Amino acid sequence: MSITQRSTGSARPRIVVLGGGFGGLYAARALRTAVADVTVIDRTNHHLFQPLLYQVATAVLAPSDIGSPIRHLLRTQRNTTVLMAEVGEIDVARRVVLVDDGREVPYDYLIVATGSRHSYFNHPEWEAMAPGLKSIEDARLIRHRFLSAFELAEKSDDVAERAALMTFVIVGGGPTGVELAGIIPDITRHSFAADFRRIDTGRTRIILVEAGSRLLPAFPDTLSRRAKRDLEELGVEIRLGSPVTNVTADSVSIGDERVATKNVFWAAGNAASPLVRTLGAPVDRAGRAQVLSDLSIPDHPEVFVVGDAAEMKRDDGSLVPGVAQGAIQSGRVAAKNILRLLAGEQTQAFHYFNKGDLATIGRYKAVASFPGFTVAGRLAWWFWLFLHILYLAGFRNRLSVLIEWGYSYFTYQRGARLITN
Amino acid sequence: MSITQRSTGSARPRIVVLGGGFGGLYAARALRTAVADVTVIDRTNHHLFQPLLYQVATAVLAPSDIGSPIRHLLRTQRNTTVLMAEVGEIDVARRVVLVDDGREVPYDYLIVATGSRHSYFNHPEWEAMAPGLKSIEDARLIRHRFLSAFELAEKSDDVAERAALMTFVIVGGGPTGVELAGIIPDITRHSFAADFRRIDTGRTRIILVEAGSRLLPAFPDTLSRRAKRDLEELGVEIRLGSPVTNVTADSVSIGDERVATKNVFWAAGNAASPLVRTLGAPVDRAGRAQVLSDLSIPDHPEVFVVGDAAEMKRDDGSLVPGVAQGAIQSGRVAAKNILRLLAGEQTQAFHYFNKGDLATIGRYKAVASFPGFTVAGRLAWWFWLFLHILYLAGFRNRLSVLIEWGYSYFTYQRGARLITN
Secondary structure, eight states, X not given: OOTTOOSTTOOSOEEEEEOOSHHHHHHHHHTTTOSSEEEEEESSSEEEOGGGHHHHHTTSSOGGGSEEEHHHHTTTOTTEEEEEOOEEEEETTTTEEEETTTEEEEOSEEEEOOOEEEOOTTOXXXXXXXXXXXXXXXXXXXXXXXXXXXXXXXXXXXXXXXXXXXXXXXXXXXXXXXXXXXHHHHIIIIITTTTOSSSOGGGOEEEEEOSSSSSSTTSOHHHHHHHHHHHHHTTOXXXXXXXXXXXXXXXXXXXXXXXXXXXXXXXXXXXXXXXXXXXXXXXXXXXXXXXOTTSEETTEEEXXXXXXXXXXXXXXXXXXXXXHHHHHHHHHHHHHHHHHHHTTOOOOOOOOOOOOEXXXXXXXXEEEEETTEEEEEHHHHHHHHHHHHHHHTTSTTHXXXXXXXXXXXXXXXXXXXXXXX | OOTTOOSTTOOSOEEEEEOXXXXXXXXXXXXTTOSSEEEEEESSXXXXXXXXXXXXXTXXXXXXXXXXXXHHHTTTOTTEEEEEOOEEEEXXXXXXXXETTTEEEEOSEEEEOOOEEEOOTTOGGGTTTSOOOSSHHHHHHHHHHHHHHHHHHHHOOOHHXXXXXXXXXXXXXXXXXXXXXXXXXXXXXXXXXXXXXXXXXXXXXXXXXXXXXXXXXXXXXXXXXXXXXXXXXXXXXXXXXXXEEEEETTEEEETTEEEEOSEEEEOOOEEEOGGGGGGOSOBOTTOOEEOOTTSEETTEEEEEEOGGGEEOBOTTSOBOOSSHHHHHHHHHHHHHHHHHHHTTOOOOOOOOOOOOEXXXXXXXXXXXXXXXXXXXXXXXXXXXXXXXXXXXXXXTTHHHHHHHHHHHHHHOOOSOOOXXX
16 A cells, blocks of 8 residues: 555545655645645655754754744645655656655655755765754754854863864855854854853854855845955954865865864755656756756656756746745746646746845844845845744744844843753 | 863862752852852753753753753853863762863862652663653653654554554653643644644543552642543543553553553653762662751761752651752752851751642643642642743743743644654
8 A cells, every 4th residue: 555545546646745845845835726635755844944044053043943844834735645754766767756665655746845955065074074054953963063162162271272162164155154154253242251251252263265256146246245344344254265175073274274173064065965866867067957947857747846956047047046935936836837737738937036135144234135226234134034024924933933033132142052962 | 270270379169069950050049149169060051941841842842942051040140150061970088070081170069969860660771762851852852752653653554553653651640740641632632633634643542650559649639639530531541550560662561461652751760860879978779869957968068969869858757859849949058058168157957848739731730739728720720830930930931931832722733843863
């Protein structure tokens, strides 16, 4: 018996969605009205509001503030079953997904929304020393290192060791790197200041490293320069045009410079989920499926790939960025194309609509780029706050996030500073 | 150089407090005015409001709702340093505590408040199958098993396996066991009900096992019977006078009965922290130090043991129960006795004042025993809520706990249902 058959004799088409991130969740929601059996499979039980993951990594928010069970978010959708399972392989010839210890989930239509992991540019051995930030486990690991560094520094009598513990190197100048670098000074100068006796947490050193020539490469150049200036005012050291050449347990090499540090966090480079390769479709260098304009893969009109797992083109031929909006929009389009196929209609092409890009820089500052205009500073920050609360509104957590934020911002006290294993 | 010397030439007496639980935290707070260098050492970075740990274990509250960094709670106390370190041994002859990899922390006065772990009655091998509930890690492990059981049941096609996954056996009929058993039906019947498609979570089986003849042995007999009746109305099966005779990965034996279950949680029996034995003082069967009336140990008037780590007597000769009140009161008395010794005065005896006992049973029900009267039902529950918010008021988390609770109780939705590793 297959684990997706819900009742004997069901002849309804089976739609399987792999992944419960932005792409998968919004695809599943768009299938709400489908006369079909929809199955969402994820290796975790929760959908995650990834744009705020850096606040979990720095102990501002608790994991449950930005995550909700996928099955809970889809509970009113009676045509949809959620399974927590590890997907090992997709067999497009037989139209089955192999999960867990080899059980088979058959499908008539498939949406692959398995996202991406960080890429270490042919240095997978760096990952252990320089964790990335994609999942709750990642955020908890970074939080553990971030909080433990100050505990160890407080105990240490060795000046060099203390300095290495209190030096944070963030690799990657995109939004995640910028937001992570920008929030740390706020925490170390204010929230931590009164708590320690032997160290001055205000003297924490933060270095943001970017291989390219400017921060936030997806933003207009004026905002890149603004972000750099704002971060420098917060005391963050910025290294542009500086590729990382080595990472060890107690140092990072930036070009020819060797910086002693116990804390390297990775926010650079993406590689699509390895599951994508099992489709047998053409992939780009980052392992993303090179989808057709309707988001299906060549020769398999029943298989769609969306979000970070796909190489999707904009109307001008440039790539759709790996952000939440891209995943949400492509997830919806793939779902609607399946609805069209079920109705005997033609699929339609995906057109990405850029609603704008936002990144916060510490407390009360942000940069925002919208089609036609840009905003920076305090106004952009309020805009960022408003938009994030609006997007979080699909979840139960918005009130508790708002309170944590309010508390953090107005008292300089931080919320979720537990070191656990 | 010792890690507690803060400035060269300091001749102030050194007071070391081991443990940042109720005993240690309230001892440290009572030393606020001491002209001394106070050092609090804990292997974690946080104080925990343990009476609510069962709500973290069942995903109602997030870990950070009931925990706060010890150093943050003591941040305004300028004579106090907090160290996160593992204490390996106490050398009372040399008056040093050995921490981490053998570093020495010297003391003039010592308060041992290291609490207790669960006791498995000479079956330590049961611990892996039947986790207890003392720390955030414990709660997270139980939460992981609790949430995963339903995920696995939803995937399973094997009727017997499903039944074993949906059977929860709680060992121990004290407050923790009663509260854990009472909250599960509420969650499985309401919060989970709409989320699953293939299982009926309302049919979850909950068995509460107590070796003694009644639940809540520290409470008056009428409340024990009331708790039993209330739990049975919630569908909990109660086995009194039923010692557990074996625990395996997929069963528990209660007397001669073997129950197939994947979920055994342990809330029975305490054993004092093994550190207590390194004091060389007499200990009772549970490993607790047999302290003198002023809470010091024989021959060492400078060493005090408090809370769960000590066998403390009431005025009538009976033992002080291992509850928060006992730890708080004894911690304060030990601290005040040190202040007296510093002032050249005599120490005073500890007199436990029983402020009352409370246990909740599911939603809106509780039993409460106060000197002279008892209360049960809804009134007791409001009393419980009021008292817990009052006690949590020392922390930043009270508002967020109140919101989580309010949200949970009025919408039947649960807060922190993330399965993470």
